[in-house]
Amino acid sequence: MITNIDHLGIAVTSIDAALGYYEKVLGLKCTHREEVASQKVRTAFIPCGQVNIELLEPTSPDSPIAKFLEKNPHGGIHHIAYATDDITSQLAQASGAGARLINETPVEGAHEKLVAFLHPKSTFGVLTEFCMSKPGAQH
C-alpha cells in the first residue's frame, strides 16, 4: 500500500549550484548527501514538510540523469517517489494492472531504501519510483 509521497526527484547538472537556490532563495536546508553508485548519481535531500526534494546529479555520462539532462539541459522534475509498506506487492499490483516495470525486483536506493521504477511510457509520462526502508534501517 502506498503510504505517502516520499520525494520528488529533480535532475540538476550541479548539486552545489542548485543548493544555492533551495537554501538561499527558498530558505530550505539540505540534511543528507549521498552517492548511489549503482544509479550513477550523487544526491542531496532537502526536506519540505513531509516530502523531500531529491536533487540528482550524474556521476557518469551513462547515468540515467545524464541522459535526461541531454534532453533537458536546464534540468527539471525527473520522477515522483511513493513510499510503500511492501515494495514487492506494490510492484506485483502495478504490473498486474498494466504498468511496465523497469525493475522486476527492488534495487538499492539512497537512505538505506529499496527502490523500483515504473516506465514513464506506462504512467502517463511520469517516471514513478516506489521506495521502502530496508528492514533494520536507521532512517
Ligand SMILES: CC[C@@H](C(=O)O)C(=O)SCCNC(=O)CCNC(=O)[C@H](O)C(C)(C)COP(=O)(O)OP(=O)(O)OC[C@H]1O[C@@H](n2cnc3c(N)ncnc32)[C@H](O)[C@@H]1OP(=O)(O)O
Ligand atoms: C538515488 C537512488 C534513487 C532514490 O533513492 O531515490 C533514485 O532516485 S535513482 C534516479 C535515477 N535512476 C533512474 O532514473 C532509474 C530509472 N530510469 C531509467 O531506467 C531510465 O532513465 C528510463 C526512464 C527507462 C529512460 O531511459 P532510456 O529509455 O534509455 O532513455 P530515453 O531518453 O531513450 O527515454 C525513453 C523515453 O522516455 C522518456 N523519459 C525518459 N526519462 C523520463 C523521465 N524522467 N520522465 C518522463 N519521461 C522520461 C524520454 O523522453 C523518451 O520519450 P520519447 O522521446 O517520447 O521516446
Ligand SMILES: [Co+2]
Ligand atoms: Co528517487
